[in-house]
Amino acid sequence: MGMTMTEKILARGAGRESVRPGDLVLARVDFAMGHDLTIPPAGKIMREQMGAEKIWDPERVAVTQDHFQPAKDAASATLGRLTREFSHSMGIKWYFEVGQGGICHTVLPENGLVLPGELVVGADSHSCTYGALxxxxxxxxxxxxxxVLALGELWFRVPETLKFVYHNRLKEWVEAKDLILYVIGQIGVDGARSKAMEHTGEALRHIDMEARLTMTNMAIEAGAKNGIMEFDEVTKEYLDGRAKRPYTPVSSDSDAEYEKVFEFDVEKVELGVAKPMSPDNYAPLSEVAGTRLDQVFIGSCTNSRITDLRRAAAVLENHKVAPGVRLIITPSSHQVAIQAEKEGLIRTFLAAGAAWTTATCGACLGGHMGVLGEGEVCLSTTNRNFPGRMGHPKAQVYLSNPAVAAASAVTGVISHPSEVLKHMPAEIA
Amino acid sequence: MSLPKVVRGRAWKFGDNIDTDQIIPAKYAIYSLDETELGKHAMEGVPGHETWAGGVTRGDILVGGSNFGCGSSREIAPVAIRGAGISLVVADSFARIFFRNAINMGYPILQSPQAAEAVEEGDELEVDLEEGIIRNLTKGDEYRAEAFPQFMTDLLKMGGLVPWVRKRLEERRQRAAVRG
Structure with missing residues (x-):
């Protein structure tokens, strides 16, 4: 009997010939990540309770200062300090200081730290992002x-795999974000609970790596354990000159067993949003067009990489943010910010009247720099809109792609981007 | 810290898809190292439960619906619930990271669709953790919990992942000493 990619990686980590869904395995980890909210408790548990003095491999750990950093208050400054001290005292090679890293899920892929065939864990739910690689x-x-820090290994239950096959090509304006929101809308926030989501099909060939990362990023929004994609030319090109270690791609066997196979004709997928207050509350854009907005947020590990910002800038060029609306743009990493500066995107954002911030998780989790008040309505390019996620439990959050977000900031209501820009230039679409 | 055999307490009922930001809003993540402070704000993000934690009597039992604890990986979610004085969480089903975190902490959770459906707020429950039996003393009913794989049961009994890692580190030290 064949194995899926997920099963093969877990089998290799566990030092076994094969594994089946439901097996509990103890597996070696190839790379681990923590950040300013999860390193302080992990470090304390590791040293004080587990009695470990050093970490298993300082070259296979990354730490970012992203959630509440630059420190939003004195208590988060303490978390930042504990994170910094732990990283330095353990000799962690991939420590990213404020102003030099950004959001973990952008920083690790862009630095070539999470590679094909590897078993990666991160103390953050969106660590499933890396599976696009x-x-x-x-x-x-x-x-x-x-x-993991103490031993370099961890227990896992081998998940059942759900296969998602995407046919055809996305239509103009429709992005990977719309596709994954549609899929989550179909299967629900627990539709893939504890399972692997394997994305495949010819539609992916036309979806670039950054957009693929958007899709695997949201696997957790369907309750999945991981999201994973095949290795192809797009993967190889992205990793060339970037990968920090040699790697061995993995593919699913033709006779691998899937719990269920879903097929989608992506050409039929419309521009869409997740309505308040759940990521599976999908609606075509036409259904919510005209909804009045207080805030638009373009940011997060889901949709604030350079390709996202290019599309947002194309829409905002020569336009102004509508009166009564505030637009906050948070790049997802320092490298993204540097590139945006080089390309003149920041000038466009500032001229449009947007607030441009440093790279941080920021408003996405209601941390800082864009927290919502009672009754406010926000259109956000982030991943999650459960009650209270971005601030007050009675704030209303809609999730969308960056072009829709940018256009809606210009009109002040949820809008189709073609109302502001006739066509997205082909080279950045 | 090992598990008690039987816990008894009053039930607090919650719905489906209660996510971690409702269990403990992210703004309280600054108290990540302070279980008591987290406990004061447990379930505060669930509409109508802004002052819920204040009404909990130590030992009470939380009964959730499906996909309980979805969302973030923050371990402060089960920590906050424990900090509020809840002795056990029963749910129709758990989101996987919440599930892992609870087991790793040695904090008892039980999966029981039967109990999640039948129990009402305020019911007095008596739960045999070893047998996985939930007795509803108010209604005179009895519900079964689903059995966990052996490794998870062992981890829970042992008190979670901390003693497990300590043991494994000790074995490694001994092996290294033998090799000398």
Missing amino acids: NNFATGIGSTDLAC
């Missing part, structure tokens, strides 16, 4: 991370 990547808690 043909690895098994999953979110874990702080005690989990402490275990």
